Amino acid sequence: GSAHRLALFAQRPCAAGRQPLHPPGDGPAPAEYNLGPGDVGRVQRFGNQNETMNPSVTRDGAINFPKLGPIQVAGLKFDDVKSLIERRVAKELIGVQTNITMGPLRGIQVFLLGDVNAPGSYSVSGLATITNALFAGGGVKPSGTLRDIQLKRNGVLLRHLDLYDFLLKGNSVADVRLQTGDVVFVPPAGGRIAVAGAVQRPAIYEIRGGLRASAMVAMAGGLTADARKTQVMLERLNSDGQRTLTEV
Numbered sequence: 001g002s003a004h005r006l007a008l009f010a011q012r013p014c015a016a017g018r019q020p021l022h023p024p025g026d027g028p029a030p031a032e033y034n035l036g037p038g039d040v041g042r043v044q045r046f047g048n049q050n051e052t053m054n055p056s057v058t059r060d061g062a063i064n065f066p067k068l069g070p071i072q073v074a075g076l077k078f079d080d081v082k083s084l085i086e087r088r089v090a091k092e093l094i095g096v097q098t099n100i101t102m103g104p105l106r107g108i109q110v111f112l113l114g115d116v117n118a119p120g121s122y123s124v125s126g127l128a129t130i131t132n133a134l135f136a137g138g139g140v141k142p143s144g145t146l147r148d149i150q151l152k153r154n155g156v157l158l159r160h161l162d163l164y165d166f167l168l169k170g171n172s173v174a175d176v177r178l179q180t181g182d183v184v185f186v187p188p189a190g191g192r193i194a195v196a197g198a199v200q201r202p203a204i205y206e207i208r209g210g211l212r213a214s215a216m217v218a219m220a221g222g223l224t225a226d227a228r229k230t231q232v233m234l235e236r237l238n239s240d241g242q243r244t245l246t247e248v
Helices: 002-010 078-092 130-136 163-169 213-219
Strands: 041-047 051-053 062-065 069-072 096-102 107-114 120-125 149-153 156-161 183-186 192-195 203-206 233-237 243-247
Touching: 041 078, 069 078, 078 096, 107 130, 120 130, 130 149, 130 156, 130 183, 192 213
Parallel strands: 107 183
Antiparallel strands: 041 051, 041 096, 062 069, 107 120, 149 156, 149 183, 192 203, 233 243
């Protein structure tokens, strides 16, 4: 019966995934990547001088460049640092050209708290995003929300991430890159509705606000080809705790 089907779907909610996903620390750095202490660059100089260097960003946020001295780079984007060094070399080292890339990226320390399987402090790549932190902590508990993952920085709430936008629509705009000391917090889940029967993705879905039955069917991927569109049943608990069944 309907109650039995709902109990079955309660055991397999629509979840973010099961396999860990970690961004490589030695992958190519995006142009907007902000440099910080611990990052390592790769500088090739050629012309009347040929050599390869691997300067690292020191704790005071500088790289020591031979014959140019320390150059402050902490907090600057990789593209800006690349342009800065190339201008300095062209101006002060006549006949020398440079090719600048990033070596291994620094690790950062973030906190994963709330309704997650393994809350705590995690060391992740400097390219890690909110979802990478969630995977590192074993994912969200069944009691946690997937609709309002919160990113907090220095006590300020910076971002709300709705994983349904990511999972069901492929929209990763809100999955921003983390900085050291960030807190990823997962609050308890909100209201949930089970969609069972002849739909493409039968599961338990978390809702935000009120939704029409047609919107819930759409969230579940729509009806299957053999669905009886004229027979859609709504089962719910009334204020007395009794189960009611209504045709919609």
